[in-house]
Amino acid sequence: MTAQQLLDKYNVAVPRYTSYPTVPYWDASCPSTGDWQGSVLQAFGESREISLYLHLPFCEALCTYCGCNKRITKNHAVESPYIEAVLKEWALYRDLLPGRPILRELHLGGGTPTFFAPENLHYLLSNILKDVDLAEDYEFGFEAHPGTTSAEHLSTLRDLGFTRLSIGIQDFAPEILDIINRKQTFEDVRFVTEKARELGYESINYDLIFGLPLQTPAHIMETIRKTKALAPERIAFYSYAHVPWISPAQRAYSEDDLPKGKDKRALYELGRELLEEAGYVEIGMDHFALPKDSLYQAMQEGALHRSFMGYTPFTTHLNLALGASSISDSWGAFVQNEKKIERYQELVNAGELPIVKGHLLTEEDRILRQHILNIMCRYRTNWSDTGLQCEALYAGLNRMDELEADGLIIRRPFELEVTDIGKPFIRNICMALDARYWRKKPEGQLFSQAV
Structure with a gap:
């Protein structure tokens, strides 16, 4: 099968698998505060x-392409009340x-x-760090907008132990930055990068997106050159997810402006x-690293992990997330x-954990989650251990006949391996194991396209 035929066949709406089960398939009833606290204590134990x-x-x-939960304002008086709420949530934990x-x-x-403001970040973080011991090999990182990150920001966070930052670039072309309303320049990016290195930051990540409105191969070549x-x-080089039913700001441009299908895949x-x-x-999936970076080294050692924070060289079973809309994992x-x-702050100020939805994993969920993580992080998984077997796993493997026939995977006794041909379709491979998806397929478009 040609590359174009594979694209035509597998470019369907697929979950991104930042978690399993994916958020739309969490149980309708939210875990009680007591259930969540018990799960946290078990993980901590x-x-x-x-x-x-x-x-x-x-x-x-x-930024019109963005699907994150955010509040647009120039009123910086919102900083202190929000910080106090985050610190109160931390105090509850x-x-x-x-x-x-x-x-x-x-x-x-x-x-x-x-x-x-740098002084507000210092206040927030110093109050959190005074209540913890640091692991011998810890890693602190932050997302940096090159248009708003100052030398003082970089210095303040470095003094607090930060050694990583991720710079949201998306593309360097002024016409693309203009249509997605991203206010930054190449010189902004250069300044943040060089200043961070001068201060001793050890790892810098660039977020780049393919499939943005107006984007052409010439844009990709120039962005990679810079x-x-x-x-x-x-480098995180990932697909633009066009989901205007979730992020209405994406209607700021026409779908005719977006590269699609084979044109979009060619950009990748x-x-x-x-x-x-x-x-x-x-x-x-979607990430690249130089061999000197800890992410590459973790992959080589089989220690690479994926959480709601993205790929990481560490596996911790208790991930606490503070702030509005954030997702915790025990x-x-x-x-x-x-x-x-406002509601988040109201709940925390009343002394309540501000959770509004969630999911208690079943034994089947845990098994399938581990296999999906293995595929996402190692391009292979193994179920020779009976503790990693269940009926839903074998049902998922039975859905993979076409994937194997098309050369995307290799199946052996108790083992599955993703081929080089299959790596661009890793989400499709994981979806075959998604028992909750297959028990209740979405009636409308719920997820972004695979490509």
């Missing part, structure tokens, strides 16, 4: 190591945990974390080829916080 995610949702301008947690990872996402000149250690193939020529190695359960900022 197995290991005191935790990861922390802080969602900082404010942005000064609306701190009071629950029977001992000081060991912090393995800390990540600031958004929104735009650098919307917040990226190579600045040599970030990691071109970008991947150029990145590999520059020495980057494909990591999991390995046995997921919960999501209230999305509306």
Whole structure:
């Protein structure tokens, strides 16, 4: 089967598998606060190591491609009340945990974390860090908007132990940045990159997107050329997800402006080829890293992990997420916080954990989750251990006849391996194992296209 035939066949709406079960398939009844607290305590009892995610949702301008939960405002008076609410939520967890947690990872996402003044970020983070012990090999990172990240931001966070940052670039072309309302320049990116290196940041990631409105192969070539000149250690090169029914701002441009099908896939193939020529190695799904980076080393050692924070070299079974809309994971359960900022603050200020939805994983969920994680992180999975077997796994494997016939996977006794041909369709492969999806297929379009 030709590459075009594979694209035509497998370019369907597919979940992104940041979790299993995926959020639309969480049980309708939210776990009680007691159930969630019990799951947190169980995970903490197995290991005191935790990861922390802080969602900082404010942005000064609306980037129309973005599907994140955010609040657009130029009113920086919102910073202090939100920070106090996040610290109160942290206090609720701190009071629950029977001992000081060991912090393995800390990540600031958004929104735009650098919307917040450096002194406010220092206040927030110093109050969190005083209540934890640091793992011997910890990693702190944050998402940086090149148009709003100052030298003071970089210095403040570096002093607090941050060694990683992820710069949202998307594309360097002014006409594309204009249509998606992204306010930044190449010089902004260069400044943040060079200043971060000067201060001792060890790993810099660039977020690049293919499939943006007006984007052509010439744009990809120029963006990769400029990226190579600045040599970030990691690159997330991922597909634009056009979901205007979820993110109405994406209606700011016409679907006729978007590259589709084979044209969109060609943008990825071109970008991947150029990145590999520059020495980057494909990591999991949509990610690339230089061999010196910890993400590459984790892949080589079989330690690569994927969570709501993306790919990481560490596996922690207790991931606490603070802030509006953030999602926590105790390995046995997921919960999501209230999305509306005012309601989130109201709940926390009343002394309540602000969870509004969630899911308690069944034994089947845990088994399928592990196999999907293995495929996403290692391009293979194995079920020789009876603890990793269930009827739903074998039902999923039986759905893979066509995937194997088309050369996307190789099945052996108790093992599945993704081929190089199959790597662009890794979401399709995972979907074959998604028992909840197949028991209740969505009636309308719920997910973005595979390509």
